Amino acid sequence: MADESIRLARAAAEAALATEGIHTLGKGRYAEAATYGPGEKVSGVVVRDDAVEVHVVVGYPLSRPIPEIARRVVERVSERTGGRRVAVVVEDLEVAEDENL
Numbered sequence: 001m002a003d004e005s006i007r008l009a010r011a012a013a014e015a016a017l018a019t020e021g022i023h024t025l026g027k028g029r030y031a032e033a034a035t036y037g038p039g040e041k042v043s044g045v046v047v048r049d050d051a052v053e054v055h056v057v058v059g060y061p062l063s064r065p066i067p068e069i070a071r072r073v074v075e076r077v078s079e080r081t082g083g084r085r086v087a088v089v090v091e092d093l094e095v096a097e098d099e100n101l
Contacts, residue, residue, distance in 0.1 A: 006037030008052065009045040011080040016044075016054045016088075019076050021062065021069040026055030026091035033089070051085040052077060060093040 016022055025044025027033060033055040035047045046053040054077055058069055070088040077086045 002037045005035050005047040006040055006042060008047050008081055008084075009035035009037075009042035012045045012047070012052050012054055012077045012086075013042055015076040015080050016056055016073050019069065019073045021058055021064060022073065023057045023059035023094040026057050026089065028055055029091060048084075051087060052081045053087045053089060055089045055091050057092045057094050058090055060095045066090055 013025055016025060027043055032043070033046050033053065034041050034043045035045055044055045046055075054073060056070075056073060058066060063069070070090060073088045074086045077088075
């Protein structure tokens, strides 16, 4: 089970990071959001028996509205999670550095 969870977490992380507007994966606010396996940890993705929770940091300026970015993450991740429900937690915004400052 741990090997499958890590495999799913890696696939979910890859899909989320490939989504336009995502800056990075989040780490969780009050408790670490991660999936653990033998000698490995995937931060930002929590795999449960029936669900996958993906924590993200969105880049700003926004490429599209946050709800739409989250929907796209759900769509991309759902393709790789074996029928598990997918939830997205938007933890923060990362503001791009302004080269003109």
